Amino acid sequence: MNPCPHCGSAIHEEASFCPYCAEPVNARKEIHPPRHMPRRALYSALIVFAAAAALALLAFGLHNRPRTYESDTGELEYGGYRLLLTRGRDVEPVPLASFHAMVDYAYRTPAPLYAISLEDGTAAPETFLDGVASVTAAISSPNSLVSISCTEPEALSEYYPEAVVLSLVDFILKGPGDCAAQLLYTITMKNGDVIRMRQAYTFESISIYTYTAQDAPIDTIEELQALVDRACEEIGEYDQLHLYLPAITYAGGLEIRDRLVRLYGSLAPDGQRTTFTGTTRISSPQGVSEFQDIAFQGSGQDVGILVSGTTRFQLVNCRVSGWETGYQAVDSAWIDADGTIFADNRVGLCFDSADTPMVSDNYYTGNTFQSNDTAVLLKRVGSDASLGFPGSRFVGNGTDIDNRCGQKLELEGAVFK
Amino acid sequence: MEEEYEPVRLLKQTPRSSVRLVRHRSSGKRFILRQFTGNGEVYQKLVGLSCPNLPLIMEAAERDGDNLVVEEFIEGDNLGFLLEGALFTPRETRDIVRQLCQALWVLHSMTAVHRDIKPENVILRGKDAVLIDFDAARLHKPGAETDTQVLGTTGFAAPEQYGLSQSDVRTDIYSLGVLINVMLTGEHPSKKLAEGHMGRVVQRCTQVNPHKRYKDVLHLMEAV
Incomplete structure (x- = not known):
């Protein structure tokens, strides 16, 4: 126990507050959130700062010491270390990072800096940092097509234990086309040396091909399948196919391979909505495919939507009912659902996949699982990511969640009745 | 005690x-x-x-x-009570929202999300808007595996489906968008959207896709 500095009462060593005199006894840090500068002013300031810094460094560099080191190959040797600017966990130099991106979508990508000891070839972030006075990062593009920024480099040892520091690059393509940017890491050493490492970025917009019932015959499952097959053959590897479907029942299921496809269903005034009665199979390696506002109505057998390969797939505001298994991930696929009703299935949603290379959303938000024998069956889940069910309702199921693989769950916000 | x-x-x-x-x-x-x-x-x-x-x-x-x-104890009236009597002007709304963004910035910068932003949890103390009640708040600590994959994203997929931590931060931005609309119109944006610039801010805040919302509260502050 310690005495309170205000009243002298004996209080706990770790107390922040004296309950006897009601006075705080801890040091409190005042937080003043930054005021976000208007972008134009920020850019102007950055340009002026960069110009001033360049001039200063130029003048400084005319002398022998301290020295300035430059690299635009993603690697550089300095003081017994091999410095590498990379794009992920692979400790390989990445002088150029290329992205295919959708217009108006916010993307984030890491740009870690590694320091490999030339002596033993191991990552030596801490010993290198001992000699570092500061590290900054800046990114700019001569093209206004991309809005781009990067975070201050910081050590994220929890996720990148071998990296010295990591800057996260955020970008949004504002329109279709190609553009480029350059990331500059400036490492100032305690001995005055300055290391500048550059990483080039290129961005290419993803094209979206949209079809409606006015553009192509899609009144039967055969016509729809023919359109999907042809489009997937003709569009680029990273392009997307978006289909707006009429409010009719397709007698059968759809098979989608190799391309990212988004299906948007519709609802007729008489209550008829876009419906598939056969198994829909999805295996598209790129990106995240998605179906919205579609009903999948089975007859007690088969799988309603079978997602395979390394596909990441999402259902939004759909209805999956009357299947042996309503919605299933196999191979290394990842599935997600938001606002979707799973009703009267033997199994509503089933994970039976392993080694998923990349998860999409791991929160199953606002769904209703009703009157299924088993609402959610987790045989194998290919990631350690916890599964959350915020705002989802489980009503009248035989088993709500059969968690056979012991996946970590977040059930806060889920309702079980 | x-x-x-x-x-x-x-x-x-x-x-x-x-x-x-x-x-x-x-x-x-x-x-x-x-x-x-x-x-x-x-x-x-x-x-x-x-x-x-x-x-x-x-x-x-x-x-x-x-x-x-x-x-x-914050002495003042909560927004829920004040909204029973009248709506706020766009200028009043901007002033309050900026302050709420500052409060959220503090929470978000310590990897916490409030998760319960609503008029009843905002108290006006003179000119200060004070955000209260963190019972629903939590620190967002994504599993290392999840975050590794997020950080390892190569960029061609729609980010709203990555399940990354920013999504949770943006749930606060969504709620703040609804709050802005309620302060200006008394209604949820799905029923009646605020007019003009603030309406567009609300629309951006309340995008179903979290990644179409403002990236963080500082960007929202700038927009407001």
Whole structure:
């Protein structure tokens, strides 16, 4: 126990507050959130700062010491270390990072800096940092097509234990086309040396091909399948196919391979909505495919939507009912659902996949699982990511969640009745 | 506590929590005393901080999931009460929202999300808007595997489906968008959207796809 500095009462060593005199006894840090500068002013300031810094460094560099080191190959040797600017966990130099991106979508990508000891070839972030006075990062593009920024480099040892520091690059393509940017890491050493490492970025917009019932015959499952097959053959590897479907029942299921496809269903005034009665199979390696506002109505057998390969797939505001298994991930696929009703299935949603290379959303938000024998069956889940069910309702199921693989769950916000 | 403080009134009670206004007997100072079951990490982190748009957390103690928090009593009216009488002008709304963004910036920068932004949890103390009630707040600590994959994203997939931590931060931005709309129109944006620039801000805040929302509260502050 310690005495309170205000009243002298004996209080706990770790107390922040004296309950006897009601006075705080801890040091409190005042937080003043930054005021976000208007972008134009920020850019102007950055340009002026960069110009001033360049001039200063130029003048400084005319002398022998301290020295300035430059690299635009993603690697550089300095003081017994091999410095590498990379794009992920692979400790390989990445002088150029290329992205295919959708217009108006916010993307984030890491740009870690590694320091490999030339002596033993191991990552030596801490010993290198001992000699570092500061590290900054800046990114700019001569093209206004991309809005781009990067975070201050910081050590994220929890996720990148071998990296010295990591800057996260955020970008949004504002329109279709190609553009480029350059990331500059400036490492100032305690001995005055300055290391500048550059990483080039290129961005290419993803094209979206949209079809409606006015553009192509899609009144039967055969016509729809023919359109999907042809489009997937003709569009680029990273392009997307978006289909707006009429409010009719397709007698059968759809098979989608190799391309990212988004299906948007519709609802007729008489209550008829876009419906598939056969198994829909999805295996598209790129990106995240998605179906919205579609009903999948089975007859007690088969799988309603079978997602395979390394596909990441999402259902939004759909209805999956009357299947042996309503919605299933196999191979290394990842599935997600938001606002979707799973009703009267033997199994509503089933994970039976392993080694998923990349998860999409791991929160199953606002769904209703009703009157299924088993609402959610987790045989194998290919990631350690916890599964959350915020705002989802489980009503009248035989088993709500059969968690056979012991996946970590977040059930806060889920309702079980 | 019982010896030194006297209860003034019970402000809220649920099966898992209670909120009481108490008075320090000798000094007459009033405090909020929260008792709840659950995760009190956010309160514990706030003990060492002070921000004009958040209540001072005087003490936060936890034992076996039961939490006891002594908190500054914010004198003023909550927005829910004020909205019963009138709407706010765009200028008033901007002033309040900017301050709420500052409060959220503090929470978000310590990897916490509030998760319960609503008029009843905003108190106007003079010109200061103070965000209260962190019972629903939590620190967002994605599993290393999840975050690795997020950070390893190669860029061609729609980010809203990555399940990354920013999505949770943006749930606060969504709620703030609804709050802006309610302050200006009295209605949820799905029923009646605010007009003009603020309406566009609301639309951006309340995008179903979290990644179409403002990236963070600083960007929202700039837009507002």
